[in-house]
Amino acid sequence: MKLASIVRLHNRFILTLLLMAIFIWSLFSIKWNTNLFHSGGIPTLLQILEGLIHPDLSPDVLLLGFESAWITLAYAVAGMSLAIIYAFIVGILASGVLTSNKTSRILFKVFFRGILGFTRSIHELIWAWLFVAAIGLSPYAAIFALAFPYGGILGRIFADMLNDVSEEPIKALKSAGASKLQTLIYGYLPLVWADMVSYTMYRFECAIRSSAIMSFIGLGGLGYQIQLSLQDLKYDRVWAFVFFLIGLVIFVDIWSNFVRRALTERKKQGGFSSGWRSVLFTMLLIFGSWVYINLGEHAQFFELFSAKNSEAAKRFFGGLIGLGSDQPAFLDRDNWQAALKLTLETLEMSIMAIGFATIAAFFTVMPAARNIANGKLTGSRKWYNWFLYGVVRIFYIFSRSVPELVWAMMIIFIFKPGLLPGAIALALHNFGILGKLWAEVIEDMDSRPIRNLAASGASKIETLFYGILPTVLPRFLTYILYRWEVIMRTTIVVGFVGAGGLGMDFKLAMSFFNYTQITLLLLCYMILVIIADFASESTRKAVR
Structure with a gap:
């Protein structure tokens, strides 16, 4: 045991030195001289700091900030609601808990984990660009762009949680004659449900920030207002909208803490009603977000399958694989x-x-x-x-x-x-x-x-x-x-x-x-x- 501890300490020390060496190597990629700065870089920095100290809090900006914050929140909620559905279904399939033999379990894990790995490996803003090119500037471009990568991340974690469940209660259910589906509902899910919800709330905080940068593809929201303010060099407005974004993240953090507390106190007196309040608030927020997107943003889901969008998507994705191109870039040395x-x-x-x-x-x-x-x-x-x-x-x-x-x-x-x-x-x-x-x-x-x-x-x-x-x-x-x-x-x-x-x-x-x-x-x-x-x-x- 002592020898194993010494080996671990040795490995950690060597690893620390290696990571430091790699970091120093990366610094040599920069030519460290005064040419790194713009000629007006320092005055611009001072202007940005002045905007931080004196943000624009005029009534018009505040009203626009609240409206943009709601759009950002609505996109995040709608995207995460789809991500949860995708992650729950594909995550269960990727875990292999519904399979009946070892071979099918391996095939399910490889195939569905591959899907989850692909969707989470591409950044949400890249997905947004791809969806905008395929279906145009629709709110669904931002919603799908959030749902795909976050669904991939959540699905992978859900699958890992299900695989880490203790075998004893599962074996007891199987010996009692429970089917695969019954084992999932009455065995696996009750043991990991709280952890699933807790991790989902953590990822939701990240989705708020991602929703803000979705606005940079041309859709509304806090990111769009920050971008416009930066282009106009109105740094006081930039910080006003940044503060709205920070407030939104803090709001989600507080909401997340209430949900986690309700989960941990579920068995205590009063915990059940607290849990129901959190669930009710979540359901209302999801419902309100989808209503706003369909009525306020005039986004109709079935319009995505119109002949115009189908043709654009076919042309775009066909172009990605080189259809109609004499010399595709991905075949050029x-x-x-x-x-x-x-x-x-x-x-x-x-x-x-x-x-x-x-x-x-x-x-x-x-x-x-x-x-x-x-x-x-x-x-x-x-x-x-x-x-x-x-x-x-x-x-x-x-x-x-x-x-x-x-x-x-x-x-x-x-x-x-x-x-x-x-x-x-x-x-x-x-x-x-x-x-x-x-x-x-x-x-x-x-x-x-x-x-x-x-x-x-x-x-x-x-x-x-x-x-x-x-x-x-x-x-x-x-x-x-x-x-x-x-x-x-x-x-x-x-x-x-x-x-x-x-x-x-x-x-x-x-x-x-x-x-x-x-x-x-x-x-x-x-x-x-x-x-x-x-x-x-x-x-x-x-x-x-």
């Missing part, structure tokens, strides 16, 4: 070389982004942990601990509430187009998420060894390096790798506004209707995602 070069740049951008986010989170996570602020972990209570806790937590909320694309659109006014503004935009968004996750890891750790270390005279630095870090480092590394997977999916999005990598070429290919080039870039993008999944999974196994 020179195009592949250029695309693979962009793929390498995108990989470097993602590594820089997670590196910057990790450094920022590392230097802020200690004050952000509640058990450090109240002194329960270290036994030291200082008057400024709660002040630092509040300030850092506000930064975390602010950082993660603003989508990467919004950060990129502002940063591109300061830096010249390239990998650096994209990496900074991705890092700013993920810094808040990573810091929050890390702080929760510290809050959940056993405080007794740390307090004993502090009581024996260890300084704060010694307590950090010899007490806290050895305990939390494996979880920290796991979250770093998890966020890197997410960043890899998002790198293509920040490229839409000139942040470099595959995204810039993808947007150009869409603008010039170069469909075979789009296919080539999507193939490169999926290669990146597969590499990230494989590297992340292999690394996680090494630190266990």
